Amino acid sequence: MLSTERQPSGEGGNASVRVTLKDIAQKAGVSMMTVSNVINGNSARVSPATIERIQRIVVELGYVPSHSARSLAAKSSRMVGVLVPAADEESLTISPHNVAIIGQLERELRKRAYDVLLRGIARPGEVAEALRAWNLDGALLLGFLDEEIATFTASSAGRTRIVAVDSYADNPVTRGVRTDDATGGRLAAEHLRALGHVDVVFAGPRFAGQGVVWQRFQGFKEALGGDCAVEAANTTYDDGVALGRRLRTDHPSATAVFATADILAIGVVAGLQETGARVPDDVSVMGFDDLDLCRYVRPTLTTIAQDLPAKAATAVAMLIGEIERDEEPPGPATLDVRLVERGSTGPAR
Amino acid sequence: MLSTERQPSGEGGNASVRVTLKDIAQKAGVSMMTVSNVINGNSARVSPATIERIQRIVVELGYVPSHSARSLAAKSSRMVGVLVPAADEESLTISPHNVAIIGQLERELRKRAYDVLLRGIARPGEVAEALRAWNLDGALLLGFLDEEIATFTASSAGRTRIVAVDSYADNPVTRGVRTDDATGGRLAAEHLRALGHVDVVFAGPRFAGQGVVWQRFQGFKEALGGDCAVEAANTTYDDGVALGRRLRTDHPSATAVFATADILAIGVVAGLQETGARVPDDVSVMGFDDLDLCRYVRPTLTTIAQDLPAKAATAVAMLIGEIERDEEPPGPATLDVRLVERGSTGPAR
DNA sequence: CTGAAAGCGCTAACAA
């Protein structure tokens, strides 16, 4: 993975002080501007010969541009913020789902030569603050609630672009990228119906007229064709277990559960099993996300899969599009979902 | 989590242009330096009255300091790099273990008012490069192999501090933080011995005379008192499954497996179960790390727990200590481990 | 195609 390669410092004679544009310019006998243009690939304005010479010297001296200086002098910093919610000071427990995304985002951004500032956000104002403090070219919001996003204000410069992942918020300063949650809900309902389930429970975080969970519920309920019970539960294993334990008491006739997150579904299965219920023979359970986790548990978890890498790539593409090509803020992007059948769902009893 | 709070911009009359130190200074009728001192908490050099007045104006105008400018003018940027390995351009799949740590690191650093640059590293030179490009005060290395770390060179400024997590490398420019891997191996061996296991298999990534895995093996073998088979396997579920499937063919007399990672152990269990073996009745399996995952699978996984939050906190404390107090680079830090008994280990058959 | 001047927003080192 890492090639064995020496740092080219200490060859040009100068090893321990910062090599600046000026140094390069002097050694090459040209002005700083010419060097700057070469570094930034403005090859249109420099003769091929000079380019070649300068590039050699750059390598020879081990020149590394100062992004701080560039950021100060120019409009752009080539750095974007990846912003995640942070409950005050405590527990920046990035959710497994977000965690998976962060890696992808970093990769996509690095490919395009952008650096990433990772930062937890505790107060709404911190978004604009972070943006301005480092002169960020843009920001990616991860895992915020729509209500929170609505309170974010743009950087006063007005040039800062913001893309929110998994958001339906209609904040004018943000664009959204999300999976097709409504269709996900619908697929889940259709799957359960096809297996003969009629009396089912929907489990997920409390929702109210907006947001990811609400979308999933809408699609689910509609495709179900009938009514369904709703159980509020946080997206955690333990909440799932608690629900699973009392499910057959509180919903004696229910034969299936659709949870809005895999981790929650897995908890439900565990809770059910504790009470002696068999999954899927007595109760079917399905989740949402298709984390790796789904394959590790027994029974393996039937779920609605979303394409994380694609979501990350789309979010980055949108952001960069706005930043570099000053594109019209496109409408929100919606990514496909698909049903993944595994062992936790079966015919209604 | 997020308090409802307005951005204080647009009250001072000026809303959309950058508010600078100079603006504050003018409005307060003092010099920029005085304002600078107030902002940076150099209260010793300013009269209480002035402090109070300046602070009011700062809030009123919604001033946000430019970190780029500060980073350029001062020695320090108050930003540290969190550096993870990145297989060339492709698949920056940050491992679950590292990912869990990143959140903790960010939290610890933010508490101390440091920002985080998250960056994948594909070539050794990129470490020093990233450090210098943003004038980073330091860096945290996550999940690199000891051989890789040995090739990293310091920033030429010489002031940059580097702490490597999970490393035993003796690179003069880095300090290490890790869990007590040897003791972890020992605890595992003692646990299995106490249950009567004699013929056991050690499974983990290939190692050779150094590194985390080697340490675990040393402790394990020594406490075992006898010989043990070694199976090379990557730290993935699928490699675990493969090993589990052929375990009873290749090691017919083995009654226990110690894997150097939970995810690997869980795969081994699944592979074994596929062949009809019962865990732990026929074969006991244990892992290392104590990820949440261990509670989700059946049987639940016996493992060696390491304290991730403590590891992150220690790494940050070491780094900040070197940065701010210019402390003597302390020796490497080693954190405690403990055995967590769950359902995947039992008496030898 | 190349260069000179001016300044981005801030802080170090002195003076006063």
Add this chain to the structure above:
DNA sequence: TTGTTAGCGCTTTCAG
């Protein structure tokens, strides 16, 4: 306790 003078390293004009 406060102000002044210099830059940090780069990019943006605008002239050659």
